[in-house]
Amino acid sequence: MFCEHWITNVELMWEHPLFERFIRRLGSYGRLILLDKRGTGLSDNVEWTSATDPALRAVAEWATDDIVTVMDAAGSESAVILACDMGGWYACQFAAVHPQRTRGLLLTDPIPCVLKREDYPFGFDRDAYFGFVQRVPELLGTGQLVGALAPDLRDDAELISWLARYERMSVAPSLLVRYWEDVGELDQRSLLPLIQPPVLAIDHEGSFLGNAGRFVAEHVQNGRSVIVGGRNRAFWAPQPPEFWETIAGFIGVGTASEPAITDRVLAAVLFTDIVSSTQRSVEMGDRAWSEVLDTFERISRRLIERYRGRLVKTTGDGALATFDGPARAISCALAMREELRLVGVPIRAGLHVGEIEMRGDDVSGTAVNVAARVLGVAADGEVWASRTVKDLVAGSDLMFDDRGTHDLKGLPEPWQLYVLTGSR
Numbered sequence: 001m002f003c004e005h006w007i008t009n010v011e012l013m014w015e016h017p018l019f020e021r022f023i024r025r026l027g028s029y030g031r032l033i034l035l036d037k038r039g040t041g042l043s044d045n046v047e048w049t050s051a052t053d054p055a056l057r058a059v060a061e062w063a064t065d066d067i068v069t070v071m072d073a074a075g076s077e078s079a080v081i082l083a084c085d086m087g088g089w090y091a092c093q094f095a096a097v098h099p100q101r102t103r104g105l106l107l108t109d110p111i112p113c114v115l116k117r118e119d120y121p122f123g124f125d126r127d128a129y130f131g132f133v134q135r136v137p138e139l140l141g142t143g144q145l146v147g148a149l150a151p152d153l154r155d156d157a158e159l160i161s162w163l164a165r166y167e168r169m170s171v172a173p174s175l176l177v178r179y180w181e182d183v184g185e186l187d188q189r190s191l192l193p194l195i196q197p198p199v200l201a202i203d204h205e206g207s208f209l210g211n212a213g214r215f216v217a218e219h220v221q222n223g224r225s226v227i228v229g230g231r232n233r234a235f236w237a238p239q240p241p242e243f244w245e246t247i248a249g250f251i252g253v254g255t256a257s258e259p260a261i262t263d264r265v266l267a268a269v270l271f272t273d274i275v276s277s278t279q280r281s282v283e284m285g286d287r288a289w290s291e292v293l294d295t296f297e298r299i300s301r302r303l304i305e306r307y308r309g310r311l312v313k314t315t316g317d318g319a320l321a322t323f324d325g326p327a328r329a330i331s332c333a334l335a336m337r338e339e340l341r342l343v344g345v346p347i348r349a350g351l352h353v354g355e356i357e358m359r360g361d362d363v364s365g366t367a368v369n370v371a372a373r374v375l376g377v378a379a380d381g382e383v384w385a386s387r388t389v390k391d392l393v394a395g396s397d398l399m400f401d402d403r404g405t406h407d408l409k410g411l412p413e414p415w416q417l418y419v420l421t422g423s424r
Helices: 017-027 059-074 087-097 126-139 157-168 173-185 212-219 241-256 277-284 286-306 326-342 366-377 387-392
Strands: 079-084 102-108 199-204 223-228 264-274 310-314 318-323 347-359 362-364 383-386 398-406 415-423
Touching (some): 079 087, 212 223, 223 241, 264 326, 277 286, 286 318, 383 387, 387 415
Parallel strands (some): 102 199
Antiparallel strands (some): 264 318, 310 318, 347 362
């Protein structure tokens, strides 16, 4: 499966020889699946302004859903995922959440963190990035983006003219601006160690963002990196022979092997419990308290199912659930808090994202322990989350307040925690 960054149209791309050549060459290695993510190309539009659920704004999360939907429609149980540039954001999350469906992950010029940080030199300068985003309405539909994606072709007038039309028919300017604004703070570095399938990262030697592929390969469980000549990040641009040799070798290994069979998967873990439950049970008496617990479980189960989570178990006055992505877990926690508050049952919640081990119907692992400890510092009505959760919902409407570092019982180092304060 091939995942492009954002501007795509799976029907129109066949009309230019550079695009067609790339597609046919990939297709010569096996069955090739292409997709237009929601809001692009032939797919339905995304109504950003009408989205009341913050989960709808977690772009990496719902783009991951799009991969699942297209693979299911194509009858593909597992595939090698090839992603270029920003497409790596949702390809990485897919590989972490669905290792059993990922034979391998091939990333070209990946961007695991959008902006430069003190400990990460490969991203965009903040002012330059957001300055560029503000120019998108005037640039999109002109073909001038070719200068950044394929500098060797910046003077090809015919290509620029065709790209201008391709851009206009692929994505609305307002959508692209909103998307790039929202992902400006995206940082997937904490996700990388949770990716189990084999990863190959290809960097172009002359890439203007530097060689982040080596960083990716060093931080996944089973990764390697290669630097090839050239500076054209665009998948359709002319590539050096070693680019194709590297891809062919990786796909050859990937298609011959089976996807990872594992009981360990990436999940968002949500713990909730009723505030001051012991005191309330004493004050109310057994019969009335039993009715409260029944109400808590009924509402929790319904909302967890609504947000496509799995209720692992109830713990008397609490619940443990897992989700494919953190935005759904947060949305579920918020919905539970509000609905239970209306019936006089105050709760608190704690969330973390990490690798869990499936043990029959139960789950275990450090991620479960962290979520439980995060819950332990939350107060009445609060939803607390780890730094990993905050980093992975970049692009959503969710806002967090930094509550500093905390020593969590049984865990070896301090954890930076946040409390959810609302949504924009």
